[in-house]
């Protein structure tokens with residue numbers, strides 16, 4: 036960054052020049068995915084420019100998905116995303132899907148608790164207004180990359196203590212004999228809103244996938260109603276089609 040001030044005479048606004056030199060450093064591999072950027076103050080001092088200019092350049096790069104900001108820990112080069120190829124023909128859990136790929140799974144809790152059910156929860160889960168719904172909302176993370184926001188609703192009668200599911204909802208359901216055996220999944224396009232984009236560490240407005248899964252026990256009873264937002268830049272859903280007849 037040190038030469039920036041000298042080039043400044045050459046015309047383009049300083050923040051654009053800084054943006055370009057950071058972009059060049061990323062493209063040339065001088066700083067790689069996951070590497071921390073020096074602090075705003077360090078860059079400003081080295082390049083002899085104001086912190087406001089640095090902030091503007093960095094914010095542009097965050098918007099463009101080149102850098103990511105993590106609250107409290109700084110600014111990093113965005114991880115390079117390898118797309119996840121997800122089969123649509125098997126009823127598996129996030130934990131199982133990622134473990135099969137050798138990825139380390141973790142979740143951040145967004146919500147867990149018992150609530151009065153919403154009208155659509157009552158309808159899908161067959162609850163009456165005096166029953167409670169258990170909500171389990173998590174940010175799903177694989178190899179430190181947030182991939183999806185999942186909000187599951189179940190009858191409180193099968194999940195009286197939503198805080199108790201450990202790291203896998205399906206593993207917890209399995210233990211009580213409530214693992215689903217069939218599901219209907221609906222996938223539709225959705226641009227990511229600001230708060231979802233922030234959680235998923237992607238620029239707001241990029242494509243996402245809204246996935247709704249309603250899953251059933253062998254008895255035909257609905258066990259799970261989950262609405263999720265998946266990163267559109269991270270997933271390919273693949274189904275095998277056969278000519279029958």
Ligand code: GLP
Pocket residue numbers: 127128129130131185187202203204205206248259261263
């Ligand atoms: C998938 C499904 C969700 C399901 C989840 C369970 O991601 N889309 O509907 O709730 O798996 O995953 P886990 O058992 O890892 O909590």
